[in-house]
Amino acid sequence: MKHNFNAGPSILPRVVFEEASRAILDFNGTGLSILEIGHRTPLFEAVLQEAVSLVKELMQLKEDKEVLFLHGGASTQFFQLPMNFLSKETTAAYLDAGVWGSKAIKEAKLFGNVKVVASSKETHYDRIPDSYSVPDDAVYFHYTTNNTIEGTQMHAIPAVNIPLVADMSSDILSREMDFNRFDFIYAGAQKNIGAAGVNLVVANKGFLEKGNTGIPSMMEYRQHVANGSMLNTPPVFAIYVCLLTLRWLKSIGGVAAMEKINDQKASLLYNTLESLPIFHLPVAPQDRSLMNAVFTMKDPDLEASFLQACKEEGMVGVKGHRSVGGFRISLYNALPLSSVETLTALMKHFASKHG
């Protein structure tokens, strides 16, 4: 029995693996693999339509929202977004609260002016900056809802008077949220939605219409809307895995039910870590992520030994990101509470031996 705490690609529901495995041998009783069906067939059109409908239902989206599945990962959106909406004559506002947000800023600067409204870089992104103002004349305000590497999460939606854009790659569909307040949401699929190699984009039709022209066809959101995410051959299998994961999420009660489970998992883990003095939590308590818990050990010499203990219990993906060290436990939607129970039991046992 493995406990998969990978930060992404990461654990997906077992039922998704089982269904995907079957579909590779025989998709829906067609005698064909999901890997060999044409994308412009009713077979795949049904997959795409159901995936889009489930996103709309689970996120409770209003009529003015478009749902797209696009090639690439969030790193693709880092430049595709400003390529569509920014120019040398305009400014976009960005919050710099983590490594991924800072990469988004770097790409945006290639296309126009960037106003960084606040940054927590000086304190190694251990918190979300909490006082800043967003200029009303910026073309959009971009932030990252959850910082996978640093283990921080923004728990409220910022109030701004301009189009609101969020990279939700690592916490989308993990908690209730008024998704309609955003003009543009993107998320690489490989954490809470599906397999690596596809982005989910949810955006206001009106906002998309204001995009730049004269950019490459594959980069123009408007063209993807006009072609229903089939401007070219889409990543068929990755979208199918999204569909299966969305179905699972609906089957367990949707986002509200998911949030309750995610809260349980995070509470158990953070409470355990706080109760055991051998562990250190570097993140400001109010900004702790419910998806990625980051910690170190007060005695660094114990880290190798704790890592070994985790391995012996079949735990994978517990090492911190190569840029920060320590440990990172990812608690994405598909991770069962039982994995956190096993981990926290191990932590207590380890602390009793080494505390």
Added chain:
Amino acid sequence: MKHNFNAGPSILPRVVFEEASRAILDFNGTGLSILEIGHRTPLFEAVLQEAVSLVKELMQLKEDKEVLFLHGGASTQFFQLPMNFLSKETTAAYLDAGVWGSKAIKEAKLFGNVKVVASSKETHYDRIPDSYSVPDDAVYFHYTTNNTIEGTQMHAIPAVNIPLVADMSSDILSREMDFNRFDFIYAGAQKNIGAAGVNLVVANKGFLEKGNTGIPSMMEYRQHVANGSMLNTPPVFAIYVCLLTLRWLKSIGGVAAMEKINDQKASLLYNTLESLPIFHLPVAPQDRSLMNAVFTMKDPDLEASFLQACKEEGMVGVKGHRSVGGFRISLYNALPLSSVETLTALMKHFASKHG
């Protein structure tokens, strides 16, 4: 029993489906799905390295070649290529021999000057233009080796004095070819290499070094080289399917053995079509594609009936592209000779009833 003549996504070897299906439940006995393993783990690094090695071996590439697996499809390369190598001060030369090539031309024009050296558009791309000269001062010459929609294929490598670039999406690894003569090759995977959602790029290191700077990180080939195709989370599963397909190709004897089988399939099909007067072959004989055979029926009223007969025999993907009509039979690497035998037997039977 299905016979899958899809133009892409298309048939892959049965052993690939079986192995991929197993890996989704348990990858290499790890107890983890291939969909949930981290991309920066030895598990996935081994997948990527073996895939790269097999490409080098099967294509007999020299030391100066880089092999990349990049997000997207050939349509992504249509703009990524000129974004890297073209500018407002320079000119790229393109051959206009089909719908895909003309789309590549459209995207290139966004980045600089394009010299179309020849076009067969006026005759509905029923042939490859055969007399043209390529300017020596162009930054590269781009052509499409096989035109999926029109059913034409370029059987010789053009002799040019400038960097040679080819879109090989629909015939890569189908025939012996001196791949070292190309400075840059790209191919969407979903025909002869694997699943949709990844591009194979094979290019000269020296050529890549000459690329533009100041472009988005995810678009800069140099950065992908420096990061070994892991600049961001790659399309893990799509690359794994490539690996399985490359292994299969090696197991049957590599490209030379593949070419013999492909020749048999194409000869049987074209000879049958030529022998039956109810069918019409619109493509100039010398330019017929070994991968996609396009034909119509002299009596258009028979087309629905022939299509129905194909369906009854379990044949899928036989309709021509929506832009040209008629029929298209794709004969990609994984299509067994037996499928062509079944189809040609049906053709003869149909002709005897309706001829």
